[in-house]
Amino acid sequence: MPEETKGPDSVLPPPEGAKAPAETASPSNPPATPSAGTEAAKAAPVAESKPAEAAKPAAADKPVVPAAPKAAAPAAAKPPAAPAKPAGPVPEPWDSELVTRLRQQYGSGIEESSRYLGQTYLTVDQTILLEILRRMRDDEGFDYCVDITAVHYPKREQQFDMVYVLYSFPKNERTRVKTRIKDGEHVPSAVSIWETANWLEREVFDMFGIVFDGHPGLKRILLPDEWKGHPLRKDYDILLQDREWVQTNLGIESGQ
Amino acid sequence: MSEKIDTSYLDLDTKDETFLDSTEMVLNMGPQHPSTHGVLRVILKLDGEKVLGTECIIGYLHRGVEKIGENRTYTMFNPYVDRMDYVAAVSNGLGYCETVEKLLSVEAPARAQYIRVILTELCRISSHQVWLGTHALDIGALTPLFYAFRDREEILKIFEKYCGARLTTHAFRIGGCIYETYDGFEQDVKKFCTFFLPKLDEYEELLTTNRIWVTRTKGVGILNPEDCIALGVTGPVLRASGVKWDLRKAQPYESYKDFDFEIPTGVNGDTYDRYLVRVAEMRQSVRILQQAIEAIPTGPIMAKVPKVIKPPVGEVYHSIEAPKGELGYFIVSDGSTQPYRVRVRPPSFVNLQALDKMVRGLLVADVVAVIGTLDIVLGEVDR
Numbered sequence: 237m238p239e240e241t242k243g244p245d246s247v248l249p250p251p252e253g254a255k256a257p258a259e260t261a262s263p264s265n266p267p268a269t270p271s272a273g274t275e276a277a278k279a280a281p282v283a284e285s286k287p288a289e290a291a292k293p294a295a296a297d298k299p300v301v302p303a304a305p306k307a308a309a310p311a312a313a314k315p316p317a318a319p320a321k322p323a324g325p326v327p328e329p330w331d332s333e334l335v336t337r338l339r340q341q342y343g344s345g346i347e348e349s350s351r352y353l354g355q356t357y358l359t360v361d362q363t364i365l366l367e368i369l370r371r372m373r374d375d376e377g378f379d380y381c382v383d384i385t386a387v388h389y390p391k392r393e394q395q396f397d398m399v400y401v402l403y404s405f406p407k408n409e410r411t412r413v414k415t416r417i418k419d420g421e422h423v424p425s426a427v428s429i430w431e432t433a434n435w436l437e438r439e440v441f442d443m444f445g446i447v448f449d450g451h452p453g454l455k456r457i458l459l460p461d462e463w464k465g466h467p468l469r470k471d472y473d474i475l476l477q478d479r480e481w482v483q484t485n486l487g488i489e490s491g492q
Numbered sequence: 493m494s495e496k497i498d499t500s501y502l503d504l505d506t507k508d509e510t511f512l513d514s515t516e517m518v519l520n521m522g523p524q525h526p527s528t529h530g531v532l533r534v535i536l537k538l539d540g541e542k543v544l545g546t547e548c549i550i551g552y553l554h555r556g557v558e559k560i561g562e563n564r565t566y567t568m569f570n571p572y573v574d575r576m577d578y579v580a581a582v583s584n585g586l587g588y589c590e591t592v593e594k595l596l597s598v599e600a601p602a603r604a605q606y607i608r609v610i611l612t613e614l615c616r617i618s619s620h621q622v623w624l625g626t627h628a629l630d631i632g633a634l635t636p637l638f639y640a641f642r643d644r645e646e647i648l649k650i651f652e653k654y655c656g657a658r659l660t661t662h663a664f665r666i667g668g669c670i671y672e673t674y675d676g677f678e679q680d681v682k683k684f685c686t687f688f689l690p691k692l693d694e695y696e697e698l699l700t701t702n703r704i705w706v707t708r709t710k711g712v713g714i715l716n717p718e719d720c721i722a723l724g725v726t727g728p729v730l731r732a733s734g735v736k737w738d739l740r741k742a743q744p745y746e747s748y749k750d751f752d753f754e755i756p757t758g759v760n761g762d763t764y765d766r767y768l769v770r771v772a773e774m775r776q777s778v779r780i781l782q783q784a785i786e787a788i789p790t791g792p793i794m795a796k797v798p799k800v801i802k803p804p805v806g807e808v809y810h811s812i813e814a815p816k817g818e819l820g821y822f823i824v825s826d827g828s829t830q831p832y833r834v835r836v837r838p839p840s841f842v843n844l845q846a847l848d849k850m851v852r853g854l855l856v857a858d859v860v861a862v863i864g865t866l867d868i869v870l871g872e873v874d875r
Contacts, residue, residue, distance in 0.1 A: 325597060325804070352806050353594060380721050382811070383837040387824055399822065401809050401837070405721065405735075408742050412809065432724030435845045443558075458551035458874060467559050468833075 327352040334376055338368070357412035365415045366424040369400060372413065373429055378402040381430040382410070384437060386444045390470045395419045396446060400426070417446070425451040443468035516544060519856070523552050527630045527860040530870030534847070534859065541855045546848045550841075553874035561834030566592050566666060566801040569834065574660040576836065577872040579622045581660045582615035582651075583814040589664045590745060591810040591821040593795075595803035596666070604668035604793040605747040610681060610784050611654070611663055612746075613777040617688070618647040619815035619867075620770050624695060627767075627864035631708045636698055643691045650680050667797035681785045685778050692774055699767070709763035713850040713862040716761055723849065724842045727817025729866060732769045733761035739813035751783045763865040770867075802829055816840050816867055836875060840868040 327350040335349045335358070345368075348359040360368050372378040382401040389395055394416035403410050417423060425448035426433040437448045438457040445466035448454055456463060465472050482488060522533040531552035537545040557576060561569045573588045574581035586608055593599065600608065625640035648658040653674050655663045663669065699705045715725065717733045730737060738755045740748040756772035758765030803825040811820030817839030824833040843866050850866075851859050 325806075327806070353597065353808055355808060381724055382818065383809075383820060383822065383835070385822060385835045387807075387833045399835075401820070401822065405737065410743075410809070430724065431719075431722045432842060432845060435841065436724075439841075456551075458554045460551070467556055468562075472559075 325353060330356045332356075338371075342368070355410065355412070357414055359414045359416070362415045362417050362421070362423070365398075365413070366426065366429075368413060369402075369426055370429050372402055372411075377404040377406045378409075378411065379405055381426065381432050381436075384426065384433055384440060386440050386446055386468075388444060388468065388470050392416075393418065396444065398423055398440075398446070422447045422449045424449050425454075427451055442466065445469065521859070523549070528863060528870075529626060529868060532844075532863070532868070532870055532873070534863075536856065536859065538856065543851050543854050543856065543859060546851055546859070548844060548847060550844070550870070551874050553870050555875065557875040558834050558836060561831055563830065565829045566803070566831060569831070570665065571660070571662045573836075574662055575871060576838065576875055577619075577814065577816065577819075577840065577869045578659060579869055580615050580619040580815045582611050582663055583619075583812065583819060585662060585664045586612050586746075587810070587812040587814065587819045587821055589666050590812065591808060591823050592666045592801065592803065593797075594808050594810050595806065595823060595825055596797060596801065598667055598795045598797055600668040600746075600795055601792045602747065602789045603791045604795070606784050606788045607669050607673060607793065608664060609746050609748065609751075610781060610788075611651070611661075613780050613784070614647045614650060614681070614684075616815045617774050617777050618644045620774050621647075623770065623815075623864075623867045624767075627861075627867070628699060628705075630860050630864045631705065633699065633702070633705060636695055639691065639695060639698070643688060646684050646687065650677070650684065653677070653680070665794070666801055668792070668794040670794070672793060678785050678788070681781055685782050685785075689775070689778060692771065692778075696771060700771075706764065708857075708861055709767060709865075711760070712763045712854065712858050713865060714760065714762045715846060715850055719846070719849060720761070723846045725817070725846050727813070727815070727839055727843065727867075728766055728769045728773060729817070729843055729846070731755065732758035732766040734759055739811060739818060745810075745812055747784070748780075750787065751780045753779050763861055766865045800829055802827060811837065814839055816869070816872070817843055838872045838875060840866075840870075840872040841875075844868050844873055 330349045330351040335346070338358070339346050339349075342360070342364055345361040345364045346358060347361060348357075350357060358368070373381075380403040382403050383399075384401075385399050387397040387399065389397065396417050396419070398415045398417060400413040401410070402413060415423075423446055425437055427437065427448075428450065434452065435457060437451055438454060440446050441448060441451075441454055442456045442458055443466055455461065459467070464477060467474075479489075517538045519536045519538055520533065521536055522528040523531040525532075528534065533549040533552070535547040535549065536543055555575075557572060560572055564572070570585065570588060573584040576584050589600075621640040621644040625637035628634075628636035628640075651661050651663070652658045654677065655661050655671055663671075715723075715729065715733050717730075717735050719725075720730045720733045720735060726737075734757055736755050736757050739745070740753075741755055753776045756769050756776065758769050803823075805825055805827045807822065807824040809820060809822045811818045813819075818837065819839055820837030822833075822835035822837065823831050826832040847862060847866065850862050854862070
């Protein structure tokens with residue numbers, strides 16, 4: 237199969253450090269590619285473009301990618317002789333009437349409004365999250381909550397991104413509302429706005445351990461009630477639990 | 493004559509009390525129950541035959557697909573998504589490949605897009621056939637199951653000839669398709685279209701005006717459009733409630749904008765309308781297939797993508813219209829070869845949440861009909 241990668245890149249997962257979130261891992265320190273030989277040669281253009289990223293004044297705390305023309309994607313496929321290879325598009329500011337209205341009312345509560353690859357998103361302060369969501373549904377026409385999920389960035393102070401994917405039937409438009417929270421902080425439940433939030437929030441609780449205030453029945457949904465830990469956190473250690481289980485139930489040391 | 497009948501063995505005094513017991517009864521249904529389509533456990537709160545409330549216990553098939561995604565490269569994760577909704581594996585793969593392509597700012601070549609549409613529509617038909625067969629079986633009609641599975645075989649044969657697998661096909665790759673169509677692919681698809689349309693009439697002959705079928709499905713499990721939207725329900729269930737919304741039309745992906753097809757909708761939002769909508773959808777799929785096979789362009793089938801896929805830092809949400817509803821992927825890239833986070837927005841999971849609202853006040857037997865009409869696949873609910 238020609239497109240299957242044969243390099244060590246694809247066989248060995250890179251060390252934990254290399255998988256660190258882009259925000260915290262300094263861009264001047266590109267993840268060491270464990271590849272060698274031909275793979276390294278091919279990956280070179282991508283790696284080389286990384287320092288350029290460091291030179292840019294990193295706009296606050298957003299994932300910053302080197303500024304570049306749009307049609308840039310298959311960078312690594314071209315020979316290294318080609319002119320300086322851009323790595324990808326950058327999030328650009330998203331201006332619309334909606335954003336202006338929200339900014340007027342909430343001021344700095346709207347931390348960011350951007351457009352990336354044609355998709356828009358808002359980052360809002362956690363304290364006004366519920367207000368914004370309700371407003372999005374009632375006044376802005378985003379009547380359908382597509383998905384609620386979270387992303388864990390263990391090296392950041394505010395470890396979790398809560399992501400609400402919204403869709404508007406009248407406008408045929410999609411947007412995302414995001415907020416950042418610290419580990420252990422509670423999030424107000426959106427069940428009062430969308431009934432669909434019920435299971436979606438339970439899943440976030442199950443997988444990340446984020447507690448939703450005002451949820452009608454917050455308990456695990458996919459994992460058994462007695463399960464320990466929250467698997468989609470980056471610091472979740474399945475082997476530790478395996479050893480513990482083997483020790484308590486079988487009285488021997490685990491072979492893992 | 494005056495002989496007294498001994499009724500002491502009947503123990504009437506105590507029996508009466510329990511017999512007229514009107515407290516709520518809790519009945520466990522599943523996880524090993526044929527009508528739950530897998531391993532779904534539903535706890536029913538009953539008043540006699542009447543359902544007062546339900547609670548779904550899910551997670552029996554949880555494999556941690558999202559966690560697996562974080563520990564595999566983009567290419568390696570591709571076959572895993574087939575195992576979520578395993579009766580519509582092709583759709584899952586399409587959604588995943590498109591999302592990664594979006595991250596890479598790559599678009600599949602025109603020919604690949606047509607091949608993708610053809611296989612995805614075949615897959616939609618086969619998924620609806622499984623639904624039709626099992627749903628009818630749950631309600632007591634045995635024949636449609638045999639008919640549907642017999643005809644589905646023709647689709648699986650095309651899949652097998654195309655990529656060697658029948659169920660979990662792994663047909664698409666990031667950037668396009670890996671396999672060129674085999675000799676006679678066009679003829680096979682055309683033959684299937686002409687073969688399948690009369691078969692659809694056969695299904696309809698068995699069910700649409702069947703008195704038992706109509707009694708069991710009309711007015712059962714009604715969802716109004718407002719509830720659908722509040723509950724995030726998508727796919728045929730939403731359309732049967734009268735909301736004309738299909739991602740293939742609303743936000744066209746691949747080459748769907750090239751084809752002329754309609755979005756069938758229902759009126760009452762009951763089980764019968766959902767049946768009609770799905771059957772009509774199969775007809776529309778055949779229409780798309782016929783147009784696509786006539787217009788399939790020549791050219792490359794793979795876009796230029798790097799061998800080692802390393803999307804730039806960023807995140808993207810993309811969704812497609814899977815047979816069950818909106819199937820979305822939210823992928824966060826940190827610039828490495830592995831996704832930092834893969835989130836799957838499963839239509840079955842979200843649709844199943846509507847079960848409680850749909851069955852309240854109905855009878856136990858209707859719960860079976862409603863689970864069938866939601867068309868869930870537990871592999872996708874639990875992931």
